[in-house]
Amino acid sequence: MDDLDRIYLFGAHCYRVPSPPLGQVVEDMQTMKRLGMNLANFQISWSWCNPDDGKYDFGDLVTLLAESDRIGLFASITLTMEQMPKWVWDTYPDCRLMNARGNRIEDPTQYVLPADGKPGPCWDHTGVRREARRFLDALMETTRGFKHIAYWNLWQEISLAMVNPGASGPDRNVPFNPETLDAFRDWLKARHASLEALNNAWGTRFPSWERVEPPRLYTKVPSFMDWRRFVFEGYLPGVVEERKRVIRKGAGSPTRVAFHTCHPLFGAAWEFAWSRLADYYGTSFYPTAQLYHGWEHPGGILEEVEDRRHELWSSLYHLNYGRCTASGPTRYLISEIACGPYNVGLHVKGDVTREDLRRWLLLQIAAGSQGVVLWNTRPEIFWDEAQGQGFLDGNGGLTPHAEALREFGDALKRHSDLLANSRKPVSPVGIGVDDDTSLFLEGSDAGVHANMPLRGVYEALLTLGVDPNFVDVNRSDGQALARRRILFMPFAAAMAERTVRKLAAYVEAGGVLVSGPTPARFSEYGWAYQSGMSPEAELLFGVRQKSLCQVAEESSLWRWTPKPGRAGDLRAPVVLKGTAELESLALRASFYVQTFEPVRSRPVLRVPEPGGRNAVAGVMNRRGNGRVYLFGTMFAYASLSEGCHGTRAALGRILDSIEVPRARQGEVVMHRRFWQGAELVSLVNLGSQAGFWRDEAGAPSLEDILTGEVFGPGADIPVPAHDLRVCVRRVD
Incomplete structure (x- = not known):
């Protein structure tokens, strides 16, 4: 274990209940070893290992730990605590999660599917926490003698996901249990200096802390922002910290912990803080199911040429976003990676080839991973994933695509230390991620616009030869921001004034900021600025808003554009013309056309107006030693979905003006x-x-x-x- 830092973890998930016969799992581990793998992951379920009060059965786990140790594989153990035993559900009937309507979620599933038992019980319930500690204490007592356990995965694909098709927002919104609401009020007391400060922020008149409530049926209110902040900053990481304390106390020796998401929380920055709780942090990566976002899928049968290019950049977006969240000493682990078709019930998907698997393994190396775990060994036996996944066939033989794993295993023999320890350098180019805008868009039922602008600017920068970092703007201090020569904020519609001031200080110190439309149109609590922009933003960009309208898409498409209610709701498609340093460039307007009255700034984009006049639709403003650009349109959409070469050329000119190297x-x-x-x-x-x-x-x-x-x-x-x-x- 002392040498673990020099080892690139390369393994596979090989056990979860309901499981194939244990003898098959043992055979599969031996095959894994021959392929060059060094890690076997075992997923255990609370309900399976603790079927009745005081009764524990860790027999399978002990057998597998002993065998993995014997043949020289590290082991990792994934906890499935949300799959809680029925006797605990029955003992504490009030532990069921309550939704926004005050109804309890009645689904004490005893199966690992769907969603690994999620959402599970309310983890603020004292009885549930007590029983969970008892279970984990017994588990640690049983496993304490095994010194080859590389890490404990505390939460597989952390979330409160709920499999409830067609359910309304209030029906899905949890946890509204009394214990959690008390914890929310305590969190609010720490965030707000006083009850008066909270009422001022929310626009409410609560007479006492005990009366404070989060919103339930309507999310477009200021209190929603704090409620969701609490879930991501308080409730979810609090569960992780509790499990971490119990595991490390029970281990009796230094023990590494991990957890991961099913995909990065695109558009949000919570994970930048979460990752500090773990030794390994990362994401699942299923290029068989996770490549197309929003409106990107063209529909119909996919053409291989376009699909393959999309796979490359979309995978790098996914994997690099995850890597950037694994901050500080935390190692970046691809905790699940597809190695077979992603079947769903009656629907079967195309085969995975040797070249597919080779490419996916190399993509996660290119993005900076320091370990990877395949999902999984043999084809799935469970109903909804039937015969999917796997690099072995049903008899335990190697599939044709498994040869890619042997090649990868051979590479590890020569370069494990470099793969385990090398890191990507800090990029001079950052893409800012802002929780305030993410929450505002979630509350507006428009979460797609938290992700898609980031995808658009990432794809454009990647194509230009830049390897950008995603940057947590909310939590980064001035020194961290100063490491970026240029920072892109493609859509920051809701921002706190303190965040705008932080960006202003970054620019004054010599940084370059490139913003999409409507920056700080709303506050961090969703209050709309009547002028269309916050006072600090007006100073930063050197403008006042003149007009704002939605613009139609080319070819009468309706991917992101709302259907108009009357004439005049949508502007006809239009092209913005560059001037000054963007002279001769043409940028297609997307989503918005925002025009400005420059105060200290100078125009760089103009848009035709009725009567033959041109309005200013983009500006550059010098501030201290740096400068800011404000584009009055969603330039990321124009580049990604409209194929606008002028947009990419504009970004390239700005990069070249500050001599950002392009590889x-x-x-x-x-x-x-x-x-x-x-x-x-x-x-x-x-x-x-x-x-x-x-x-x-x-x-x-x-x-x-x-x-x-x-x-x-x-x-x-x-x-x-x-x-x-x-x-x-x-x-x-």
Whole structure:
């Protein structure tokens, strides 16, 4: 265990109940070892291991831990606490989660599906917490002698997800249990200096703390913002911390813990704080099901050429977002990665090939992972995922795509230390993530607009040869922001004035800020500024808003545009014309057209108005040693979904004006990781034709991580169309 920091964890989930016969699981672990894996994950369920009060059965787990130790595999144990025993549900009938209507969620599932037992009970219930501690204490007593346990996964795909198709928002919104509401009030007391301060923030007149309530049926109110902040800052991480305390106390020796999400919480920054609670933090990654977001899917049968390019950039968006949340010393772990088709009930999906699996493994390396765990060994036996997943067949034999795992295992034998410890450098380009806007959009039932602007600007920057970082604007101090030469905020509709002041200080110190439309149109509590922009934002951008309207999409599409109620609700499609440093560029307007009256700023975009006049639709303002750009349209949508080359060209000009390096040759872009003088070089070809990357003359040779092929200084390194390769460069 002392050498664990030098080992890139490479394993698979091989046990969860209901499970195939234990003998098959043992055989599969031996196969894993032969393939070069070093970790076996066992998912245990509270209801299975503790079927009655005082009765514990850890027999399967002990057998598997002993076998994994015998054959030289590390073990990890995933807890499924939401799958609570029926006797606990019966003992504490008031532990059921209450929704916003005051109804209890009656679903004491005894199965791991759906959703690993989520949402489970109310974890603020004292009886449930007591029984959970008893169970975990017994579990730790049983496993204490096994020293090869690499980590404990405290919460598989952390969330309050509820499988309840068609349920309304109030029916799904939890937890409104009395104990949790008391905890919410305590959290509010710490956040607000006084009851008067809370009433001022919310626009309410609660006479006492005991009367304070979160909203239940209507979310477009200020109190919703604090309620959801509490869930993400208080309730969910509080559950993790409780489990962490019990596990570490029971282990009797230093013990590593982990947890992960089913996908990054795109648009929000809660995970940047969550990750500090764990030694390993990360995400699931299912390119078989998670590639298309919002309105991206074109419908019908997907063409392989466009689908493959989409897979590359969408996967890197997913994986890099997750990596950026794993802050400080926390290691970034891909806790689940697909290795077989994602079947759902009667619907079966296409086969996963050796090349697919090879590409996915390389993508997560390119994004910065420090460990990966496959889902799973043999095909699924459970109803809703029948015959899906798996790198083995039903008899335990290797599938054709399993050969990609052997190649990856061989690479680990040569480069495990570099893969485990190398990290991507801090990028000079940041994409800001703001919780206030994320919550505001959630409350507006418009959460898609928290994610899609980030996807749009990421795809544009990736194409331009930039490897950006996602940045937690809410929690980053001035020093952290100053590490970025340029920061993109593609849609920050709701911002606290303190956040705007923080951005202003960043610009004054020499940073460059690029904003999408309507920055700080609303406060962090959803209060609308009557002028269309907060006072601090008006100072930062050097403008006053003149007008704001929605603009129709090209070709009469209705992807993000609301249907008009009358003539004049939508402006006809229009193109914005660049001026000054954006001279000669044409940017397609998307979602909004916002026009401005410059105060200290100068125009960089203009839009035609009736009568042949042009209005200002974009500005640049100098502030201290830096500058800000304000685009009065959703430029991220124009680039991503409208194929607007002018938008990408505009971003490229701004990057070039501050000499941001771009690692791009033709359609091939390069990403890098470093550790102790060695580096991993990932070459990603976003083009539909084979490409090349000419390496630096005079640099040490590069070795392909999988094939071992060596490329000398100045060599042209081939990269197949819509594919990637990862190479190692070591300095002797």
